[in-house]
Amino acid sequence: MGQIFISSKKEQHQVNKNIYGHFAENIGRCIYDGFWVGKNSNIPNHNGIRLDVIEALKELNIPVLRWSGGGFADEYHWKDGIGPNEQRKTIVNTRYDDVVENNHFGTHEFFDLCEMLDCEAYISGNVAQEMPEWIEYMTSESESSMAHERKKNGRDEPWEVAFLGLGDETGGRGGNIPPKYHPDIYQRYQAYARNDIDSSIYKIACGPSMDNHYWMDVLMRIVGQHVDGISLHHYLRTGDWENKSSAFCCSEKEWFTFTSRAEMMEDSIIEHCAMMDKYDPEKRVGLIFDEWGSWLAVEPGTKPESLYQQNTIRDAMIAVIILHIFQKYGDRIVMANIAQTVNVLQALILTDDEKMLKTPTYHVFEMLKDHQDGMLLETREKHLSENISSSVTKKGDTMTISLCSYSLDTFSIIEYILEDGVFAEKDIQAYALIGDKMDAH
Numbered sequence: 020m021g022q023i024f025i026s027s028k029k030e031q032h033q034v035n036k037n038i039y040g041h042f043a044e045n046i047g048r049c050i051y052d053g054f055w056v057g058k059n060s061n062i063p064n065h066n067g068i069r070l071d072v073i074e075a076l077k078e079l080n081i082p083v084l085r086w087s088g089g090g091f092a093d094e095y096h097w098k099d100g101i102g103p104n105e106q107r108k109t110i111v112n113t114r115y116d117d118v119v120e121n122n123h124f125g126t127h128e129f130f131d132l133c134e135m136l137d138c139e140a141y142i143s144g145n146v147a148q149e150m151p152e153w154i155e156y157m158t159s160e161s162e163s164s165m166a167h168e169r170k171k172n173g174r175d176e177p178w179e180v181a182f183l184g185l186g187d188e189t190g191g192r193g194g195n196i197p198p199k200y201h202p203d204i205y206q207r208y209q210a211y212a213r214n215d216i217d218s219s220i221y222k223i224a225c226g227p228s229m230d231n232h233y234w235m236d237v238l239m240r241i242v243g244q245h246v247d248g249i250s251l252h253h254y255l256r257t258g259d260w261e262n263k264s265s266a267f268c269c270s271e272k273e274w275f276t277f278t279s280r281a282e283m284m285e286d287s288i289i290e291h292c293a294m295m296d297k298y299d300p301e302k303r304v305g306l307i308f309d310e311w312g313s314w315l316a317v318e319p320g321t322k323p324e325s326l327y328q329q330n331t332i333r334d335a336m337i338a339v340i341i342l343h344i345f346q347k348y349g350d351r352i353v354m355a356n357i358a359q360t361v362n363v364l365q366a367l368i369l370t371d372d373e374k375m376l377k378t379p380t381y382h383v384f385e386m387l388k389d390h391q392d393g394m395l396l397e398t399r400e401k402h403l404s405e406n407i408s409s410s411v412t413k414k415g416d417t418m419t420i421s422l423c424s425y426s427l428d429t430f431s432i433i434e435y436i437l438e439d440g441v442f443a444e445k446d447i448q449a450y451a452l453i454g455d456k457m458d459a460h
């Protein structure tokens with residue numbers, strides 16, 4: 020029999036609730052069809068935002084939502100998405116599948132969505148001249164021309180932009196900018212990216228790809244003083260980039276490749292954290308995984324860049340492994356945004372016209388939600404290979420233990436030993452998410 024020892028007195032760090040954050044991009048059917056159906060749709064909606072999706076997501080206590088991209092942010096002109104619908108510019112989404120978009124989902128609709136989800140807004144913008152104007156439009160209380168324009172479009176009060184990302188994958192698809200040049204670009208745009216009331220926007224510099232520790236070193240050395248957070252993206256796949264394997268896992272080898280790749284993220288995180296510690300031992304600068312998840316083959320019959328993939332118990336499993344890793348390094352990792360909330364990549368929700376379903380990954384976020392803002396507890400195991408994490412609420416009244424077993428043929432019998440006995444045998448509730456085959460969905 021395996022044993023898990025939890026000391027309810029040995030608190031480590033707080034698990035920032037923003038680790039359970041989300042990402043929604045103008046790509047495939049995430050925004051259009053996923054969140055947005057328009058006011059005249061037969062699908063029940065509030066001001067164009069579909070209610071079934073909101074109702075499902077409200078259960079998860081989503082803390083923060085990142086929009087407009089991803090790659091789309093690099094080419095997004097926010098002024099195309101404000102004002103009366105009939106005057107909004109139709110655009111071709113040249114970054115993804117050349118889909119024609121009517122821009123009916125723009126800044127106002129995004130803040131409506133955040134309000135409905137009761138979450139914070141993470142605006143991801145491009146490194147271009149129009150960024151400071153967008154911030155002014157969203158946050159200015161003054162008589163500035165941008166604030167005036169916002170009021171004209173029906174919103175008197177400024178919105179609160181909690182987080183601001185500058186640039187997306189600038190070292191790769193977002194411009195192939197060399198590591199030595201990138202800090203200059205960040206400096207230039209961060210200086211003007213300010214709201215006029217206070218400087219409370221949390222600024223996030225675009226970080227390196229997962230294996231580029233050199234980039235992290237350069238960025239921290241040159242602009243470490245001027246950033247609040249640095250972003251990293253990490254996607255998991257089996258197969259190579261051109262021939263990604265399907266969400267429907269077929270072999271045991273693939274199953275274990277996926278779990279071990281998820282676990283291996285930890286090694287790279289350790290290296291990035293060490294780089295950051297070198298310049299910031301107080302851990303002021305946050306590490307932010309603002310895109311993460313599985314990237315598998317698109318479903319047959321869907322557009323290649325729609326990134327619409329099925330979601331199975333295997334995705335659920337890697338979600339737990341990765342969320343546990345984020346929790347473990349929660350003294351540095353302060354936010355993460357799963358890619359993406361609806362209909363794209365490792366989605367929590369899939370829609371098809373008026374139909375909507377919750378994926379296995381959705382249920383992981385539901386089962387783990389009580390970790391949000393909890394204090395991580397020291398957890399040790401004996402004779403077990405399961406992946407475990409435990410936390411206790413700040414008030415100390417609820418403990419959450421989550422565990423992921425990836426064995427294909429055995430169940431473990433586990434004894435939980437709460438070393439201080441505080442919680443023993445009081446109102447215990449247990450939930451399990453089990454697949455009867457490797458690609459149960």
Ligand code: AHR
Pocket residue numbers: 044046088089090091187188192310358364
């Ligand atoms: O999430 C899909 C894409 O992945 C994003 O647009 C981009 O940032 C990344 O390459």
